Amino acid sequence: MIQRRILSGAAGVGVLAMALVGCAGGGSGAGSTTNGGAAEPVTLTMWTRSVTAVQSQALVDAFNTEQNGKIKIDLTVVPFAEYLQKVSAAASGHNLPDLLAANVIDGPNYSKLGLWSDITARVAALPFADTLAPAHIAAATTGGSVFAVPHVLDASSLYYNKILFEKAGLDPEAPPTTLQEVADDAAAIAALGNGIGGLYLPGDCGGCLAFTLFPSIWAAGGTVMNQDGTKATLDSTAAADVLGIYHSMWANGSMIPESRNEAGATQNAAFEAGTAGFALLGSKALGTLKENDKLKIGVAPIPGPDGGTSTFVGGDVLGISSSSKHADAAWTFLEWSLGDAAQLDIYAKGGFIPVRTDLAENTYAAADPRVVLINSLVKGGQTPYSPRFFQTFNDAQGPFLALVREAIFGSGVDSLPKANDAVTASLEAGA
């Protein structure tokens, strides 16, 4: 901190010296004074979660270079498990950074607590306002006001192994279009035996299960919660159909047995090793999974029980903290980060999903039709809205994980009505 102050002080002295030199030289004096008088150099602070570190850093570096000292962003990457604690401590001490990112599911919570400033008018004035990932904007909107913009997108989709498809006599270019077909294909692949399994599910990770199961329910036109996220609707027929298909996959052995204990940390492992026909993963996996002679990756949208598709648009949103004294400079960054240049040259080029639906097809994505597919999912995707989402759905001892485990690995979907009440009780607890 002190060091930075000294540095910026030194920079100030340097600028002053240069201005003096300019004056002494005479000639171009007028030009340099207008430049110097435009704005004082601003240093903004920004916090993001470790899970978005690569993308956030790339953005900030490009921005700092482009601004050339006029606005400088100091990015702090916080381990995701400690993020809320750090934000909470800073909020009570009024020490929030100028730019504050949040897991998109925490959006309603941050808005409600007033951690962000209202940027409704600024967002509405953007020429591309309508194209910003609708699910993220919905999650960042509370009481009709927008508090944050999409920062990093992570959309869930259905990954399948083309090599195992061929071995099982399935067409690798025709992925399943209904969840029932997924189950049938998984059974065919599981029949190969020899350590090969049909589908791998992160069966002991609440957040992962919401990310991978909800899209099928949405695809069937169902909901997981009511409008304001205070009541669960997981006792609907749509939910019962989806969970029922997974239950049958578990019962007939086309789901890999280790799925039951998978807590998320190794959820890519079986698919990457080429021993799983299907896995439901986020878009980031496409960049990290390495193809080899046992794995050729195909990507399809997550289907509903009888067709339709949807995706869970996860990731992070970014807002201007309510205590920031540099809201205009902070908005300059937000606006720039959503512009064509940043979206194409940093997001698309780096293999990240553009946060604007009008840029789903671009020159960088065109090289890989799977990327185009994932990008295009964002438009129809959803992000669940509830101020108590994390406490209810991500909790390892929470009611949602218990609901899914009982329905898939336990007695089946008859347990849903009672379990749904427990989820509702947790959603209501904070209200």
Added chain:
Amino acid sequence: MARALAAHAGTGPRLSDVSKARSRRTSRRAWLYAAPAATVLVGMFVVPLGLAVWMSFHKWPLLGDSQPFNFPANYTAISDDRLFTAAVGFTVKYTAIITVVLLTLSFGLAVLVQESKRRVTGVLRTVFFLPVVTGLTTAALLFLGLLSPSAGPLDDLLAHFGAKVDWLGQPTTALISTVVMMTWRFAGFYMIILLAGLQAIPRELYEAASIDGANRWRALWSVTLPLMRSNLALCTVLIVTGGMVAFEQFYVMTRGGPDNSTVTMVMTIFRQAFSQFNLGVAAAMSVVVLLGLVVLNVVQMRLLGDTDEVAR
């Protein structure tokens, strides 16, 4: 000390003044010596403890800063938390198991090392003690890896014999796996404590016992165990206290699963704080657990400590 000085002071008036002054000086110096430790104790223990108690009287969300006084809402919330009441039962069960297993095994190891040939003694002691230098979380991660069906060698090994065990997927096996890990990690530590006790017993007592016609079991029962009471008491107190506040081993190995069957009390506190963002209730739970531990330890000290004094 003070009484001794006072008695001494009674011998003469002049001497009394001198020794009073000296005693004052000594006491002042004693406080000075104790000050650094006392500062640390107050700063690191008393203040946080007071803060926790204060938090437990308030509605204290992790995010947001409204903190109205709400005693006793946080405390009544505890009894409504079915997870916590279930966790109390599980924690007691785990503590009972780990106490019996660890005490028996480390006592056995201590006897083994004591009775072994001199050349082997050092080797055995080192081997049994080695796991102690591993961090608890590291050890838990190590076992998590070993027991993992996809990454660990154990399942492949068992598959050769046609066996398959779901190490962490069933409530009973998950508990057993964790107890095995804890035993591996801690048996050496308690062995060293018990070994010190064993070595302090004079050989003559065993000779006397054997002259009296006692066999090995009788000697163990009537000589070794009574004389090791204080060491055993120390081990028991440490193991029981450690068991009641168990966290890392289950957090890493089972995360409370499968299906909340291995949730300990401290895990529910952690959950209230960092998953439910309810620091007030978490603080109230901590206070309740602390009071429970104080009572438990007082009882243990009475049972184990007093008789020790008599034996001496």
